[in-house]
Amino acid sequence: KAGVTQTPRYLIKTRGQQVTLSCSPISGHRSVSWYQQTPGQGLQFLFEYFSETQRNKGNFPGRFSGRQFSNSRSEMNVSTLELGDSALYLCASSFRQTQETQYFGPGTRLLVL
Amino acid sequence: AQSVTQLGSHVSVSEGALVLLRCNYSSSVPPYLFWYVQYPNQGLQLLLKYTSAATLVKGINGFEAEFKKSETSFHLTKPSAHMSDAAEYFCAVSGTGGSYIPTFGRGTSLIVHP
Numbered sequence A: 001k002a003g004v005t006q007t008p009r010y011l012i013k014t015r016g017q018q019v020t021l022s023c024s025p026i027s028g029h030r031s032v033s034w035y036q037q038t039p040g041q042g043l044q045f046l047f048e049y050f051s052e053t054q055r056n057k058g059n060f061p062g063r064f065s066g067r068q069f070s071n072s073r074s075e076m077n078v079s080t081l082e083l084g085d086s087a088l089y090l091c092a093s094s095f096r097q098t099q100e101t102q103y104f105g106p107g108t109r110l111l112v113l
Numbered sequence B: 001a002q003s004v005t006q007l008g009s010h011v012s013v014s015e016g017a018l019v020l021l022r023c024n025y026s027s028s029v030p031p032y033l034f035w036y037v038q039y040p041n042q043g044l045q046l047l048l049k050y051t052s053a054a055t056l057v058k059g060i061n062g063f064e065a066e067f068k069k070s071e072t073s074f075h076l077t078k079p080s081a082h083m084s085d086a087a088e089y090f091c092a093v094s095g096t097g098g099s100y101i102p103t104f105g106r107g108t109s110l111i112v113h114p
Helices: none
Strands: A005-007 A010-013 A019-024 A031-038 A042-050 A053-057 A064-068 A074-078 A087-094 A108-112 B004-007 B010-014 B019-025 B032-038 B044-050 B056-058 B064-068 B073-078 B087-094 B108-113
Touching: A005 A087, A010 A019, A019 A087, A019 A108, A031 A074, A042 A064, A042 A074, A053 A064, A074 A087, B004 B087, B010 B019, B019 B032, B019 B087, B019 B108, B032 B064, B032 B073, B044 B056, B044 B064, B044 B073, B073 B087
Parallel strands: A010 A108, B010 B108
Antiparallel strands: A005 A019, A019 A074, A031 A042, A031 A087, A042 A053, A064 A074, A087 A108, B004 B019, B019 B073, B032 B044, B032 B087, B056 B064, B064 B073, B087 B108
């Protein structure tokens, strides 16, 4: 089976812009979670989608949003980018629920200038 | 809220030496516990997972971890380090307080000297 794929792998944006990141889960997986990884804060949970519905949400401002499509692919969007949004954004998929084994993608590295 | 503490942001060992990475969690009930490894410019890969079936959990690449409820610990070990083990290691916990969203530790960077 193909693993979790994320596109693009690298992005450079300027403050105030918006960005959309994409994640394709492992075939058959219906749960997709997003994480932000920074040297200062470590790995932080953003949100989880299951069957096109947001099931859980972390403690991030409303500028961070996401969605899931009927084929389980997911996108996350960050509007009005700030310098502090520079991070590695990781997507993880699991069959049904987050307590099951999560399989991570390689991440999208976002640099905000 | 659940929390995970990984003692030591960096651990340095010689090739062939024992690897011990420490993880303590805050929970009064046995949760789900995980160890992940992250190589540079890659995502996280699951090493092993504790789900209360056995206290000693064997994972990939020769790693294992022992769940000790009395010490609320889940330390990761490997008898003999290899150069290819150099990476960032994360401990995570989920399933406490009704939440299955994993909480990750801050990570431990394993350095292996020849």
